[in-house]
Amino acid sequence: MSTSTTLPRRPRRREEPLQRLLFGGVYGSVLASVLAAALGHDTGTSDPGYDAVWVLLAGAASAAAHGYAHSIAHRTGDKAPVTTTAVRSMLTEWPLVAAMLPTVAVLFGAYAGWWGEEAAVDVALTFNTVALFGWGVWAARVAGRGWAAACRVGGVDMLLGLCIVAANVLSK
Structure with a gap:
């Protein structure tokens, strides 16, 4: 009878690059929306460059x-x-950062004076909500779902963005 307290090691199931892209896209879009919605609720002067x-x-x-x-x-x-695998694993999370770039770009546009920060936040939330619909449709289509089912999945993903928009409106 073995008295070992270590768990047996199982081989790691590698995620496909498309799975990481879809996961990162949804995660990054939601995170960017939450961060954008949190902007402009302080009492100081707005600085969209700093926020970006x-x-x-x-x-x-x-x-x-x-x-x-x-x-x-x-x-x-x-x-x-461990260092090598950790760095490799961190680098594969680039889709999360890439999904946040539209929000960063819109905020830098406000910094450049093209529009105000409130307008930039509204554009970012709208863009990310539409992007969430697209991520959901794409993920469902990749999984072999038909268009109707894919649109339902996209609609559920879009609800995440709409909840953030509603929270933003209610908190003002």
Whole structure:
């Protein structure tokens, strides 16, 4: 009878690149929306350039944390050092950051004086809500669902964005 307290190691199931893209797209769109909705609720002067940088940094930090957590949680007995697998795992989270770039771009547009920060937040929330619908449709179609089912999945994803918009409106 074995008295070992360690769990047997299972081989890590590798996610497909398309799965990571879809996951990162949804996650990044929701995160960017939440961060954008939180803007403009302080009592100081608005600085959309500063806000854009912080949205980008939050996205990079979230991607790094998610990749690192995956690396640690799925640690296997392979010969690669923890550092190597952690860095590799963090780099595969680029879709999360990429999904946040439209929000960053809109905020930099406000910084450039093309529009106000409130308008930029409204555009970012609208864009991300529509993007969530698109991510949901794409994911369902990849999974082999028909167009009607894919649109329902997209609608459910879009509800995430609409909940953030509603929270933004109610909090003002």
